[in-house]
Amino acid sequence: MRTRFAPSPTGYLHIGGARTALFNWLYARHYDGVFILRIEDTDQLRSTEESTRAILEAMSWLGLNWDEGPYFQAERLEMYQEMTEKLIKEGKAYYCTCSPEELEQKRKQALAEGRKPKYDGTCRDRHLTKTKEAVVRFRAPEVGITTVHDLIKGDIVFQNEELDDLVIQRSDGYPTYNFAVVVDDALMGITHVIRGDDHVNNTPRQILLYEALGFPIPKFAHVPMILGPDKTRLSKRHGATSVMAYKEMGYLPEALVNYLVRLSWSHGDQEIFSLEELIRYFDIDGVGKSPAVFNPDKLLWLNQYYIRHYPLEKLVASVKPFWEKKGYDVSDTDYLKKIVQDLKPRVKTLVEMAEQGAFYFEEPHYDETASTYLTASMKPHFRKLITRLREWPDYTKEGIGNFFQSFTEETGVKLKVIAQPIRVALTGKTVSPGLDEIMLTLGRQQVLRRLERAENYIDNTG
RNA sequence: GGUCCCAUCGUCUAGUGGUUAGGACGCUGGCCUCUCACGCCGGAAACAGGGGUUCAACUCCCCUUGGGACUACCA
Numbered sequence: 070m071r072t073r074f075a076p077s078p079t080g081y082l083h084i085g086g087a088r089t090a091l092f093n094w095l096y097a098r099h100y101d102g103v104f105i106l107r108i109e110d111t112d113q114l115r116s117t118e119e120s121t122r123a124i125l126e127a128m129s130w131l132g133l134n135w136d137e138g139p140y141f142q143a144e145r146l147e148m149y150q151e152m153t154e155k156l157i158k159e160g161k162a163y164y165c166t167c168s169p170e171e172l173e174q175k176r177k178q179a180l181a182e183g184r185k186p187k188y189d190g191t192c193r194d195r196h197l198t199k200t201k202e203a204v205v206r207f208r209a210p211e212v213g214i215t216t217v218h219d220l221i222k223g224d225i226v227f228q229n230e231e232l233d234d235l236v237i238q239r240s241d242g243y244p245t246y247n248f249a250v251v252v253d254d255a256l257m258g259i260t261h262v263i264r265g266d267d268h269v270n271n272t273p274r275q276i277l278l279y280e281a282l283g284f285p286i287p288k289f290a291h292v293p294m295i296l297g298p299d300k301t302r303l304s305k306r307h308g309a310t311s312v313m314a315y316k317e318m319g320y321l322p323e324a325l326v327n328y329l330v331r332l333s334w335s336h337g338d339q340e341i342f343s344l345e346e347l348i349r350y351f352d353i354d355g356v357g358k359s360p361a362v363f364n365p366d367k368l369l370w371l372n373q374y375y376i377r378h379y380p381l382e383k384l385v386a387s388v389k390p391f392w393e394k395k396g397y398d399v400s401d402t403d404y405l406k407k408i409v410q411d412l413k414p415r416v417k418t419l420v421e422m423a424e425q426g427a428f429y430f431e432e433p434h435y436d437e438t439a440s441t442y443l444t445a446s447m448k449p450h451f452r453k454l455i456t457r458l459r460e461w462p463d464y465t466k467e468g469i470g471n472f473f474q475s476f477t478e479e480t481g482v483k484l485k486v487i488a489q490p491i492r493v494a495l496t497g498k499t500v501s502p503g504l505d506e507i508m509l510t511l512g513r514q515q516v517l518r519r520l521e522r523a524e525n526y527i528d529n530t531g
Numbered sequence: 532g533g534u535c536c537c538a539u540c541g542u543c544u545a546g547u548g549g550u551u552a553g554g555a556c557g558c559u560g561g562c563c564u565c566u567c568a569c570g571c572c573g574g575a576a577a578c579a580g581g582g583g584u585u586c587a588a589c590u591c592c593c594c595u596u597g598g599g600a601c602u603a604c605c606a
Binding site for chain 1: 532533534535536537538541542543544545553554555556557564565566567568569570598599600601602603604605606
């Protein structure tokens with residue numbers, strides 16, 4: 070069992086491609102097969118090395134490791150040419166010298182007259198020989214039917230007369246997509262072609278090519294598209310579609326994988342899947358036929374879930390770069406761990422974590438909202454708090470709990486009254502992790518220092 | 532225009548002839564509570580329409596409607 074993911078390096082790995090890759094990867098892992106990565110760079114104009122790098126990076130980030138490749142089609146030109154010549158020799162392909170302009174003209178005219186715009190066969194029987202401008206066309210059958218046995222959609226029947234003589238080799242000597250895929254998939258022994266269903270209409274042509282070349286036909290599985298909220302194919306105008314953009318926005322790869330796998334695939338009512346479970350459960354029969362709308366909210370929910378359940382060390386390593394970027398000192402890993410521990414149940418992304426954790430790294434700035442909590446009436450409470458806290462013997466989570474209990478009992482001040490002002494004094498914000506958590510993480514010295522700062526602030530503004 | 536695909540809550544989906552049509556996100560009421568989250572309990576929310584087939588259709592067939600993809604010397 071061999072599957073492949075074959076992106077063209079004309080941009081970043083996008084959400085749709087990632088899911089296709091994921092399905093291929095999971096299928097191969099499930100059946101203990103081989104997953105191959107092939108870069109389809111036959112379009113010299115649009116392909117870039119930069120894109121190839123970006124795609125490989127995104128694959129790695131998602132954890133989709135490949136067993137073979139990456140193969141590059143641009144390095145396999147002789148193979149395609151060899152196959153092309155074989156077809157010509159056998160009369161199954163021919164040279165065509167129709168110019169792109171002519172063809173475009175005919176296409177427009179056909180469309181205007183309400184006819185189907187297909188190649189009219191001008192060069193089909195001219196027995197031309199190779200010239201500089203010539204392309205090679207496949208001599209497609211004009212009658213009969215071609216059936217695609219799709220693992221997801223069932224049998225799809227095409228009338229061969231609908232298909233025309235497609236170009237298999239361009240004038241620059243490069244193969245076209247439909248030809249290169251067939252040659253590669255056949256030569257690489259791909260047994261299952263799992264791809265987006267935007268390829269269904271290409272499939273009969275490819276099957277014809279397999280037959281002409283004498284290759285066995287693989288199994289096809291056409292996965293429904295991922296759509297934007299407006300139900301059109303997901304694209305940049307719907308927001309972030311690049312996999313790496315999600316990394317930058319603070320998403321965990323496991324969350325994205327879990328989200329993507331559930332688009333058009335399901336396993337009963339289960340929503341959360343570990344990688345092991347995915348490999349165990351994934352199969353084509355769980356894949357649905359209808360397209361799926363990309364829902365950022367659900368991805369966010371999953372991300373939050375994964376943040377909450379991530380191993381602490383891994384989570385620290387994941388947020389660290391975000392704090393580093395903000396210029397904070399991230400050298401104390403133990404401190405980082407404590408911060409992450411405080412923050413992890415209350416954020417949806419790593420970016421949020423980085424932002425909400427800012428006060429752990431720099432002393433708070435008291436803004437206008439803060440000032441409504443740091444009022445003169447709080448001053449005596451702060452004073453007592455500072456004095457008592459300085460001498461409180463047990464500075465642990467439990468000890469801090471006891472501290473507040475005894476403090477409120479002895480002073481008669483309700484915790485509810487002083488909690489927010491303390492929070493604001495320590496963090497500059499009205500929203501933060503629990504008081505005991507931040508106090509413990511910040512440490513007694515820092516807490517006392519910030520309480521004093523708040524006191525001064527009250528003095529200076531009151 | 533032609534070819535092909537698709538159709539259960541707003542969204543992701545379960546369902547495979549007989550169910551009070553289930554779960555999840557989001558929304559929402561409540562509980563918990565030092566804020567925010569988390570967690571827990573509850574709620575609103577769907578079988579596109581019309582014909583068949585059948586004792587019985589969300590489930591099978593056909594049509595309509597709606598949506599999508601493809602229609603290149605792009606992939």
